[in-house]
Amino acid sequence: MGTASSRAEAVTRGARMLRTALGPDIAAFLEDPAIVEVMLNPDGRLWIDRSGLHYFQSRVSLARRDVEFGLAVTLERFTTREQQERALRILQFKLDVLWQMNDAMALRYGVSP
DSSP: OOHHHHHHHHHHHHHHHHHHHHOHHHHHHHHOTTOOEEEEOTTSOEEEEOOOHHHHHHHGGGHHHHHHHHHHHHHHHOOSHHHHHHHHHHHHHHHHHHHHHHHHHHHHHTOOO
16 A cells, blocks of 8 residues: 555544544534645634635745745754754644645545645
C-alpha cells in the first residue's frame, strides 16, 4: 500500500472518529465545503470560519513571502543548536498538519494528490 493511500485512509478514519466524537450538530459543519475551520473554545463557544477553498488558493501567491519571513525570524531568534533543532521539530509538526489538511481537502473536493 502506497504512502498516499495510507495517508488518505488515515485521514478518512480520523474524520470518521471526529464526527462520532463531536456528534451530529457539530459534525454537520464538517460537511459544508465553505467551512474551513471548526474550533471549540475552552469556554464552550464554537468558532466557525466560512472562508472556503478560495482562502487556501490565495495562500499560494503569498507562500514565498511567508517562507522568507519565517526564515528571517528563525535565524534571528533560534541561535543555538538546541533552539534550531526545536525550530525544525516545530516546522515538521506544522508540515504534518498542513499535509493532513491538504489530504482532507483533496478527498473533499475530489482532487488527486
